[in-house]
Amino acid sequence: MGHIHIQNIGKYYLNNRNMPRSTQDHDVLQGGKIDVLRNIELQLEDGDMTCFLGPSGCGKTTLLRIIAGFEKPTEGRVSINAEPVTQPNANCIFVFQQGGLLPWMTVKENVSLGLRNMAAEEGKESRIKEYLEIVELEDFGDHYPHQLSGGMKKRAELARALVINPGMLIMDEPFTGLDFLTHMKMREEVVNMHEYFKKTTLVVTHDIDDALIMGDRIVIFSERPSTIIFDRKIDFSRPRNFESNPDLNTLRSELFFMLGVPYAV
Template identity: 55%
Template structure:
């Protein structure tokens, strides 16, 4: 399903390069730097969770731990009651950029998700279905570098969805896109989420993205990162912070929390 519980999660990095001399002159080569400090969160199945926070606060580290690419220093992540320890096709990670394999065409990249399907016609139909879904008909045989940034993200989204995962983990999926593509992709992801109902974790810098898309907004802050806000957003789609006073209030609160005192 995609019910996620994060219990007392801590993460420390060992910094080897930094050499600090104490008074006696001895060098300390290993220094542990706490990144995540006692994170406790719970996500319901099918929830769209938007994680906000300043750059370098540990959002991506948290996502990598949930995806199983990295292990916590202490604490645990439970998925449907079982501890999550390694990457699996149940939780597909969608990268900021370069997530597609550049030596494979769009078709071949998407095929990776269904490469064990034995029925060839069914496999082809599935791939085509997802290519149509992200509106990449006609680009099946293009290599990633022949596509625009937005098309690359859509192809990667198709590759993630074709696996039929329980959860999608997206690390700033809209960064670097032009304004219009950003708006369109946002709409597509919201529609896709309403339609497929998968658990989605999305890291973003964009407060409006979080307010418009999220069923839940989580704000991480400080160093090491703690949960500063964890709020359910029970508003119907489509949303517009400008007309919903409650959202507008929350928007200003979040801006303030992230260090901008005047929300434009």
């Protein structure tokens, strides 16, 4: 279960010395207040995969962190299944942008981390095995992360998130750093996984094609201070393919236009 209600979320940061200089210089001139999100209003349906698109620095990660309870909004509130979010919640799992596997643990041990509170050793073993099979890493349980390719690491991270059977999954640019083909394969894998488990899933991507291939819904944010400038349910059947679906191509041109690159397609 994972119905997310984002109510009138606003967020600003007061300028902070620890921030990257580039951001500081620009925003100090504007009074040291960084207005990130404004009036964000969204209801995400249980089981949907929603893709967030928007320019770099507009506040996508900030919004994910607020939804996951890692960050407090300045205004408004988020509820998950009608419960206000006040702190991180084990039912809402974050798959980070950069590799989150612990390098000194094997794949199996990494996946078992999510189940550390589970009592029965036997049930635990078979559950880990089941999820390693789902992501096709059953033969790599005893390998260490440095022995895996980029795509395999991402699959292990996915197994670690899914094994907990969370109500929802949050992915922040999950394909960053993968080569082109691995990116395509992982994307297909996430779509299949979503079809299978039907978890409420939030994916931030800067790739319009990712959003079009994956999303049940696409939400686009403006430059900072960020507001929602596009929000649409995408109900093309799957698997989706640009060659055979002219409507998908039309929407693609529309999204490129909206993100400021009208001649890219």
